[in-house]
Amino acid sequence: MSYQNQTRYTLLQRACDLDDHAAWEELFSHYRYFISYILNEMGILAGDIDDVTQQVLIHLTKGLPRYDSSRARFRTWLGAVIRNTACTHFNKQKNRNSRIKVFDEEQSLEAMINPSEIDKRIEEEWGAYIVNIAMERVRDVFQGQAVDVFVLSADGLSAAEIADKFGLSVSSVYTLRKRVKKRLYLEIRALVTELEPS
Numbered sequence: 001m002s003y004q005n006q007t008r009y010t011l012l013q014r015a016c017d018l019d020d021h022a023a024w025e026e027l028f029s030h031y032r033y034f035i036s037y038i039l040n041e042m043g044i045l046a047g048d049i050d051d052v053t054q055q056v057l058i059h060l061t062k063g064l065p066r067y068d069s070s071r072a073r074f075r076t077w078l079g080a081v082i083r084n085t086a087c088t089h090f091n092k093q094k095n096r097n098s099r100i101k102v103f104d105e106e107q108s109l110e111a112m113i114n115p116s117e118i119d120k121r122i123e124e125e126w127g128a129y130i131v132n133i134a135m136e137r138v139r140d141v142f143q144g145q146a147v148d149v150f151v152l153s154a155d156g157l158s159a160a161e162i163a164d165k166f167g168l169s170v171s172s173v174y175t176l177r178k179r180v181k182k183r184l185y186l187e188i189r190a191l192v193t194e195l196e197p198s
Contacts, residue, residue, distance in 0.1 A: 011194045012074060016065045028057055030195060034129050035082060041121060042086050056085045074196040079122040130195070134187035141183060149173055150180035 011030070014023035036053045044052050059081050067077055139147050145166050152162050159173040168176075 010196070012064065012067070012196065016067075018061070018065070024061070027060070030133075031060075031078070032057070034125065035078075037125060038079075038082050038118070038122060039086060041125075042083075042118065044086060044089065048089065052085060052089050055089070056082055059085055069196075075122055075126045076119065079119050082122070083118050130188055130191050131184075134184055134191055137187045138180060138184050142180060146176040146180050149176040150184075153177045 011023060011027055014020050015027045017023065032053060035056050036049050039049050039052050039056075040046070060078070063077075063081065067074070072080075135147075145168070149162055149166065149168075152165070153159070153173070157165075159170045159177075162168070162173045163170045166173075
């Protein structure tokens, strides 16, 4: 859904209706990678990530209709769901005397799933996640060198260097960069509206 095609309801509002299967499929496709990434960062074993991700999605399905945006931002609530599901998983493994593999063998379970650290990581990754999706959408809109010009500019290349690389005028570089930046901004705003309730 691009910013021109937003419906009156955000994705999360639509997904509160358990019968809206299209909304749930869209929700899962948007969040599955993000959830899996955070679980991996928490030390969930690679062989367990799909199962634990599925558990998080089940908790989302059950909890989303009761989610109250006035009490917490969606990403904060999502972080708590991920963290709690991971805790349950770790505790089950521990109770079965399974060995938990973590990046630092001296870390305790509590340190590994420290809420403030996980919440901080979720905030950082959320921003990157939104920008990455927005950039995918921008790439679908622009043809030619526009996105490459923008990316190289964001990487620190000067307008003159980019112009030389692509055989463009410096003013063309500025124009392309401005167009892509504006569209990226609009796509980010659309995604925030789409993926988080106001």
